[in-house]
Every structure is written in structure tokens, then in C-alpha cells.
Amino acid sequence: MSFTYNTGITLAQFGLQCIAPFNDKIKKGVEGRRETFSILEKHISPKDKTLWFHCASLGEYEQGLPVFKVLRDHYKDHKIVLSFFSPSGYEIRKNSPIADVVIYLPLDSKHNAKRFIDFVKPELTVFVKYDIWPNLLSELKKKQLRAILISAAFRPNQSYFKFYGKHLRQALFAFEHIFTQNEASKKLLESINYNKVTISGDTRFDRVSSQLDIDNTLEFIEDFKQDKLCVVAGSTWPEGEALLINYINNHASQDVKFIIAPHNIKPNQIKNIQEKLEVESILFSEKEQRDLKTAQVFIVNTIGILTKIYNYADIAYVGGALGNTGLHNTLEPAVFSVPIIIGNIYDKFPEAKALIDNNGMFSIANQTEFDTILTELIKDKAKRELTGNNNATYIKNHKGAVNKIINYLGL
Template structure:
């Protein structure tokens, strides 16, 4: 009874908030015009050409889409008769779906979690199963799926201690949502224990490992790798900042001043996390006194270029191949870091900041294997970061060992994709 009342209140609140959320999307579109497009999809009004009676896989944005690529690719092979619809929330995630799968999958935005929009969404697609990833818990949509006997699978389940503290305050709403899943596959033992503490039964949970370990190089990455490499005119040391956030660039640019004092030929590559910040980051680098080139200019990176901004989509992984040292953005603030496994594919030494809370278990494994460098809180973080970069620039043996060790960790932990696929296939075969 309590959950029913809570769900009713949640549905009413979300319905009332929907106009405000649409306004937020429109405001965000001032810097990123793609947010004002396809607004009807946000309301659950979908294109009529979408085929029903298939499988819906939801991934919020770019990183999740990339992690799910092997899973979705295998899903298409195992279920050729079923349409697969991949949903996202962000325009960059949408672009990634189209780039990776073209017309092999159907695509639309996942609607806002109000009962009218989700009802239209489910009525149009009539999915046999819905797959959510990590911490994507939408109480209204999940409840409706359960009521409509749609199988629910959570893959790559992640519930950090920080998220759990927040969820516990909303346990009256979140716990029933968690209990609605038919199967929950978690990244680690800690995550599994947290889901069980939030109300999941041990029987519905299984430790599958992290899908993000199942990264691999495809032909597209190799092609982009060659394109980027062809633009390099000089042999020089390269430091790459992957998925940078506000605050990261200012710190890095200060550190780069120290690096340039020791190596005047050094090149800094910055890949901002969000496309709407491309111009802002380029200006920051210019204001710091650097000669800046943007990838979109498609010009040769001469010795005169000090900072190269990758202001294009889908080239981060390929850019890692150029680097001598990689630093993960978001790890010097409360963002919690980004996936350090991508540069590990190229056996590159990786430096991260003090906060890698989003990848705690991965960090522990990499640290145990001596496959990553983590900086501790420091009064002069720019100088500490610069010193570590310069050390790895000059000590090539240490850099090679770090890269090799991280690559071994990736290889040893692959297999979550297969387990996730098996779980979904078993759910599709089982009666409700």
C-alpha cells in the first residue's frame, strides 16, 4: 500500500515537473542545439516506423553505448527476428548509436518518466524485455514494465556507497523498483551487496563483472587512429587529457606550463567530455598563452602547435593511441573520474586524480597490478601532476610496465558481455 501511494505521488510530481524539464532541455539547447530536436520523443511520441515486440536496451550516454556495443552486436546475431531498440538520454549518445549501428538497430530517446509519456512509449514498442544499465532506475517506467509482464534485466549494475546513501533516503520508492527486476548483474561484490541491502534478493543477483572491461579495437577505431596519426608532422612527447570537465583544463594547463619548461616540444591533447564546451576549452588554452589547433580544422599538427583540442565525436579511443601519457578527466573534482580501461587497450600509462569513485573497483584492480598512477590530494596539484607526466616521459621503462600491467588487467577481466547476453536469453525463454 505504501509503495502504491509513493508511486502515485511520484507519478503526479513527475507529471507536474514535465513542462519544467522541457524548459531545461530548451535552455541547454542554447549551447547544444541538438537538445531542442526530437522533443516529441521525450514525451513518448515515437516515429510510426519503429517495429514493436522486440527488445529495448537503454544506455544514458556515449560511455554506456560504447560499453554495450559488444552486447548489442551479439544480441542482433542471437535474435535476428526481433527488433532491437536502443534508447539514450543525450544527443551525443544518440549520435553514437547511429555511428556504431546505423540502421541495424532502432533508436529513440527514452521518454521522461511521467506516466503519460511512458505509457505511449510502451504501447508503441510493446517490448518483450527491457535492459537497463548501471544505476538507471526509473520507478514509473519499471513499475509499468512489471505490470505489463515485460522482462526486466539490469546489467553492469553499479551502486556505490555514495549512491546508496542517497537511495536509502528514497527507499520507499527505489526498493520496490529494484525488486521489480527479474535479474540484476553487478560489476563487483560490493555493488551486489549494496543492491541486496537495498532490497534485492540474493537469488536475483549475480556477479558478472564489468562490461567496460570488454573493450576492443574495431576497424573504425583503427581507421581513425591512422587519420589522427597522419596529421602528426613531428615525433614528440604527447600528453592526452581524456574526458575533461570544468576545472580539469585550468589545472592541466598550469601543469603543462611546468612540462613545457622541461620539454618545449611537448604536445597537450585535450578531449572535452561535453561537445558544448569545445569552444570554451579552446579559448582557455589560448588565454593560457598556447598555440591551439582544433581537430575540426583538419590541419597538420605542426611543431608550432602546443595544444590540440579534439572537438569531434567518437575519436577519444583513437586519440589514446597517440599518447605517451594519458590523464583521466573528472578525477580531480567531485565528478568521480572516467573509464581508465580505454587507454589500457593501447598499453598506455595512465595518471588519475584523487577521486575515482565511479571506478572504485577497477581502480583497486589496476593499483594492485601496478597498472595505474593515482595522485593524492596535494597543495600544488598542477606541479605534482606535471612531475608525474615528466617522469613517465623520461622513464620509458616504467611507462611501458604501467601500460603492460593495465592491459593484462583488462584481458583477465573480460567476459561480462557473455554473461549478460546469457541472462537475457534465459529471461526471454522463461514464462513470466
């Protein structure tokens, strides 16, 4: 592995330790990684047979979950190690029933990589989407341990496909097989002579489709919604919240209810939303003490229920594509036959472009565009139903990635 890469890892470790006292998220990651090997020593013995699943964060976990579930059911006598790089994944899924041990991935130094692989010795490793760590993968290959990459999505500007990316390219060859989301990613891999590729599609389509098979009932949402039209704004950021608040204050009819589920649920952020609203609002945390029927806005100051809430949406707004944050999961509302509004920065999200091209999603760049399309969807029931059905059909037509992966593994 290149001297430059390993030097960079060393500098990154030092830098994170320096920044940690001033950033809660980085601090959690630094402190969590200190515990990684002691957690492994406590829960994994040399005699254990193991599988290793790695996800960068929460989104990749949700993406890989349909495959993880099948492997969990098949390898009943194996212990499963689930690793995250980001605190936003680890903190929410550290008690995941899919795994026996959940840890922070140690930083990818040569020493850490050798120690980790020597300890875990996974019979099968599954990486999700793009979180590629050369030293860890090099150790897997050296010990001839199986590894696959699923739901991979590559872009031409990534280092793997540049003249200076030789050492990173080598990491990809540690995977015995790569399952890509699309043809473009397959061609990029073939351009560097990696040919063990299958276009499986995105496992997220299987993941969100499974939501239809469970009970999505939330009685408190039914009490809030009554028989009125409901707009659900999921994973919102301040720039999107500003559009919503302005619309609610100036254009919303009493016959329309709004549910806002902010990405940031810190008390000061929630308070800021409530103070700017000129209509009655209620928090999730207040639902037992307040009359849900009289409020026009329900603010979700908790995590873990947004997917079920989308079941009650007549129209959805998905946050994250108006500022510097990436677009959040648009497939979750789409599976419930809901028309969707998003911001205009979605170039790195092929499913968003596809849903727009399929006439189920609408992109807006400012308040005027937001007001126009939301009003149109509220007033035109036929358009709501048509565009929502377009989304559900698109999801249905793109399922099947999990079966392709499992068939390859011979399970």
C-alpha cells in the same frame, strides 16, 4: 507506485519546461521527448517484434554496446528501440547502427509508461547500470515482459536500501535478473531479498578490449607525433587544462608532443586554451591547412576519435576528477598499455581505485603533484612501460561479462 514519486515526476516535467528556454541541454531533452511517440508511430508497427535497450547517456551506451551487438546479430527479425534520457547520449548516438529507432525516453509518468510499453511491447528489455524508472518497469512486469539490468553498480546510500525506498525497491523486482559489477552490489541486492543476481563484472572491459581488434590508425596523428613521446589528455575540463597548460609552458621539452581533447569543444573554450598556450598549437579543424610536424600541441575540436588517439599515447591524462565533474573513461587508454594520470576525486569509480592499486594509474590533487608524476613518467621509460603493462593486464583479466550475460539469455 507512490503518490510522492508520481507527483515528483509531474513537477519535474513542469520544471524542465520552465528551465528549457534558458538551458540548451535541457531544451534539447524537452523538445526531443515531445517527438518520442511520433517517432515510434512512424517506425514501429503493431506487427513488429521488438527489443528495447535503455541507457542514461553516452557512457552507459558504450557500456552496453558489446551486449547490444550480440543481441542485434541474434535477433535479426526484430526491431530494436534504443532510448536515452540525456541529450549527451541521444545527440551523439541518434544514428547508431545498433538500433532501428533511437528516441528520448519519455518522462516516467504512469500515462507515458503505459503508452510506451503498450506500443513497443519489447520481448526483451536491457537497462544499463543504474537508470531505473519505476513506472516503466512496473508496466513491463505487469505485462510479464522480460527485462534485465546489466553492469549494475549499487551503493549503500542509494534510496533502494533506505527505509523510505520501498517503492523504488519494488522497481528492481521487475528485472528477472540483475548482473552486477561487483560483490558489494550483489550483497546490497540480497539485503533487500533480491536474489536473482550474477556477478558478471563490467561490460566496459569487453567494450574497450574490442578496440584492439580494429584499425586504430590516424595518419594525421602520426604526422603530428613523428617519433616523439606523446602525452594525450582526454575529456579535459578547465581545471585539468590549467595544469596541462602550465606544464607545457614551463616544463615541457621540445621532444614531447601533447594532444588535448577537451570535453567541451565550443569555440570559446578552444580559443581560451590556444590563447593561454605559449607554444605552437594546431586544431583538428586546421589539420589540412597547417604543417602538423611543427606544432607541439594538437587540440581535438571534434568528437568520436579520442579512443583511437589513445593508441598513440605514451602517457595519458584523463579529465573530470578534479572539480565537480565525474571521472571520464580511464579504461580506454588503459587497454593500449598506457600509464594514466587522474585527479583525486574518484571515490565513485571502482575501476580507478583498482588501476591505482594495480600500479598503473596515478592520482594528483594539484600542480606540483601533476608536474612531478608527469615529469617522472616522461623521463623514465621503464616505469612507463611497467605501469602501462599493468593497466593492459588488468583489462585482460577482467573481460568476460558479455559471455555471462549472453549465456544466461541462452543465445
